Amino acid sequence: MQLDRPSQVDKPSLLIVDDDATFSYALRRSFERRGYEVAVCERVGALAAALENMSPEFAIVDLKLIGPSGLECVRILHQHDPSTKIVVLTGFASIATAVEAIKLGACHYLAKPSNADDIEAAFGRDAGDCNIALSARPSSIKTLEWERIHETLADTEFNISEAARRLGMHRRTLARKLSKRRVD
Numbered sequence: 634m635q636l637d638r639p640s641q642v643d644k645p646s647l648l649i650v651d652d653d654a655t656f657s658y659a660l661r662r663s664f665e666r667r668g669y670e671v672a673v674c675e676r677v678g679a680l681a682a683a684l685e686n687m688s689p690e691f692a693i694v695d696l697k698l699i700g701p702s703g704l705e706c707v708r709i710l711h712q713h714d715p716s717t718k719i720v721v722l723t724g725f726a727s728i729a730t731a732v733e734a735i736k737l738g739a740c741h742y743l744a745k746p747s748n749a750d751d752i753e754a755a756f757g758r759d760a761g762d763c764n765i766a767l768s769a770r771p772s773s774i775k776t777l778e779w780e781r782i783h784e785t786l787a788d789t790e791f792n793i794s795e796a797a798r799r800l801g802m803h804r805r806t807l808a809r810k811l812s813k814r815r816v817d
Contacts, residue, residue: 644668644669644670645668645669645670645690645691646669646670646671646672646687646688646689646690646691647664647669647670647671647672647689647690647691647692647693648671648672648673648674648683648687648689648691648692648693648710649661649664649671649672649673649674649692649693650673650674650675650676650677650680650692650693650694650695650698650703650706651673651675651693651694651695651698651722652675652676652695652698652699653695654675657673657675660693660749660752661673663748663749664749667749667753669691672686672687672689675698675699676698676699676700676701677698677700677701677705677706677709678700680706680709680710681709684709684710684713688713688714688717689710689714689717690716690717690718691717691718691719691720691756692706692710692717692718692719692720693719693720693722693752694706694707694710694719694720694721694722694739695721695722695723696721696722696723696725696730696734697723697724697725701790702787703721703723703734704721704730704733704734704737704787707719707721707734707737707738707739708737708738710738711737711738711739715738717738718740718756719738719739719740719741720739720740720741720742720743720752720755720756721734721739721741721742721743722743722744722745722747722752723742723743723744723745724744724745725744725783726742726743726744727779727780727783727784728780729780729783729784729787730742730783730784730787740755740756740758740759741755741756741758743755781800782796782800782807782810782811785799785800793807793808793811
């Protein structure tokens with residue numbers, strides 16, 4: 634579903650929260666060409682100042698930011714205005730973070746790479762789709778392990794030593810696993 638393109642007089646406002654300057658710039662340009670008024674902030678700390686100047690109708694939030702995670706941004710945006718449609722983007726999608734994002738007020742959760750078409754379509758979806766095909770294949774042990782590692786890292790604010798302790802593994806073992814698969 635595509636949203637109707639706004640007239641120049643009535644531009645919808647969009648806030649992008651992402652610490653990747655190149656990705657933010659490309660996304661900003663794409664949405665400006667689509668008729669949006671776009672603002673960008675790089676981290677949770679800059680969000681309060683951005684919300685003083687605007688009350689966005691739409692928001693795109695990267696899950697992994699410098700400092701607190703994008704989930705904190707989702708919570709702040711939803712508290713500021715519950716009608717803001719928030720889409721969370723992440724390079725590493727997990728069930729745990731998807732559930733938390735939706736509970737905190739996101740309307741959708743997309744795995745990277747996603748483009749402006751995917752994001753705009755997510756803004757336009759108000760309800761879930763009960764006709765979506767169910768996977769006949771259960772999650773692999775490696776996927777379940779990785780999701781548990783990611784969840785524990787998020788709980789410990791990405792402190793590798795504390796995460797390793799909570800997972801019952803040696804710090805070097807966790808560091809080796811992390812070096813093989815990037816956390817986003």
